[in-house]
Amino acid sequence: MLKEAIYHRPKNNFAYAYDKxxxxxxxxxxxxxxxxxxxxHGDPYQWTAxxxxxxxxxxxxxxxxxxxxxxxxxxxPEFRRLRYGFExxxxxxxxVYGERGFSDKDPRDSGFYFCFPFLNSVDVFEAPSWVKNTVWYQIFPERFANGNSELNPKGTLPWGSADPEPDTYFGGDFEGIINNINHLVKxxxxxxxxxxIFKANTNHKYDTIDYMEIDPQFGDKKTFKQLIETCHKNGIRVMLDAVFNHSGFYFEAFQDVLEKQEKSKFKEWFHLREFPVQAFPEPNYDTFAFTHMMPKLNTEHPEVKQYLLHVxxxxxxxxxxxGWRLDVANEVDHEFWREFRRAVKVIKSDVYILGEIWHDSMPWLQGDQFDAVMNYPFTNASLEYFAKDKINADEFAHQLSKVLTSYPRNVNEAAxxxxxxHDTPRILTICNENKEKLKLLFLFQLSFIGTPCIYYGDEIGLTGENDPGCRKCMIWEESKQDSELFNIVKKLISLRNKHTAFGNEGEFTFLETNTDKNYVIYSKQSVxxxxxxxxxNSSDHIDVNIPYDFTNKEPVNLWDYSKQKDTSKIELTPYGFSIILVKN
Known part of the structure; x- marks a missing residue:
């Protein structure tokens, strides 16, 4: 027994309140x-002789x-408190392992063990319940659909007439989304x-000029309200992107700093290293990355905090x-996010707060800041296994198990x-345009724990390398769309909606992985x-023995709803899959 590897801590992902x-x-x-x-386990106050x-x-x-x-x-626990350890x-x-270390036997002393002092309801991590059953669709508004050409910025190109460049415009707007809402509903x-969507100087709008105004190329506030109402009527929630880590270069407060320098009333709004403040040859102020066009906001300053919380x-x-998706969320101070959560939850208790964090995010997911983060460890593992063939089936299972055990289960359900x-190459391009691999990616994503998000156009086979290539215009001519891929994604989403186990109600377990044949078997189990x-995930026909006892069961193939005869032994075509349902 390697005792050095045994670890537990009575908090975070190792001990937590799942519900009240x-x-x-x-x-x-x-x-x-x-x-x-x-x-x-036992109550800390229950003793015998x-x-x-x-x-x-x-x-x-x-x-x-x-x-x-x-x-x-x-x-x-009967009385919502617990002393516990491990045999x-x-x-x-x-x-026996407890807070004080190891013992040969149970010392019958509660002080030796770990302590969960009390299960206070207010401490339970609780993301909005609706999120667990939501399938998201990310839209880069400039490239989804042009519904009103009168709003086109100067130099706007005809829709889809060229590959995108960092500074090109095609005129996507809110009316384009409204006009094509049936695509999303279907x-x-x-x-x-x-x-x-706020006023900015670029096509991507991450360089905000005015947080209180819609960028005129997308429409006005009346049209935006119409978009929200249209979405809500069709059962679709709407989440906006909040860029609070930094502003744009032409943000009024930063322009005031450049003009008035030390005399500017906004000089404390930014992280300035020296005066005079200058952007060239290198910025002498903190920025997002090293981009002079995006000066970093000082979210610890009371006026900045008040302004952004008002927004x-x-x-x-x-x-x-x-919902709010929070850009570069890990570079903003934790106290700001605590105040942010309190401010928005008072107005709308079930608003979804999503942070953009690419690494271990436990410090932000303890119930006082975010409801979820963008699950890039899931993304990386899935792409490396299915799309890139960089890892084998065992390594894939290891990476996903690490993701799942890094957080509480109620956190994973909202991930x-x-x-x-918009920050990564198109997944079909990562798959070397192997559509069969893309189908497997969608199958795994839509049957995994969490709330899945599809990037606009991936469902119809859009391709493209990294930014700006991944920001192509959406294709609306049906003859140029991959209708087969669309229908597969649609069917997977319907399975997620129809069967409790397929989605977030199903507990995820890897049953078997095989590195030689490169297949994985996993179960999703609900009540x-x-x-x-x-x-x-291979180019070979394979025979698989499913490690599950189907005795006295009536298994059904969920893909075509046919009854399975010899279910434990199946044959899979190259990049094929099997989805078998049994009633518990």
């Missing part, structure tokens, strides 16, 4: 080291990554994420938006799972259903 009466407990151990683990009174519960092996196993147990077994020895979309509240109060975006999905 349930605790989840995790233990980490060296991969393959422990053969069984029991949770020792023999010592502290406790009981045990078996823990399940939740998953494994390349180094560790993760053990899991769910417990409902652990390897093939050669056993031990696909099954229930949430739209719009990249920035955040205004668009909810006046237009009833449903924003994307495959492509009523179990769905077993097998994916062949």
């Amino acid at each position: 009466e349930t605790l989840h407990i995790r233990l980490r151990s060296k991969k393959g080291d422990l053969v069984k683990v029991f949770l020792i 023999a010592g502290w009174s406790n009981t045990t519960k078996p823990m399940t092996l939740e998953g494994s990554d390349d180094l560790f196993d993760y053990w899991f147990a769910e417990i409902k 652990i077994y390897s093939n050669t020895e056993s031990a 696909l099954g979309i229930t949430g739209i994420y719009l990249t920035p 955040a509240k205004y668009w909810i109060e006046e237009f009833d938006i449903d 924003f799972n994307l495959l492509g975006s 009523d259903e179990t769905i077993i999905i097998t994916i062949n």
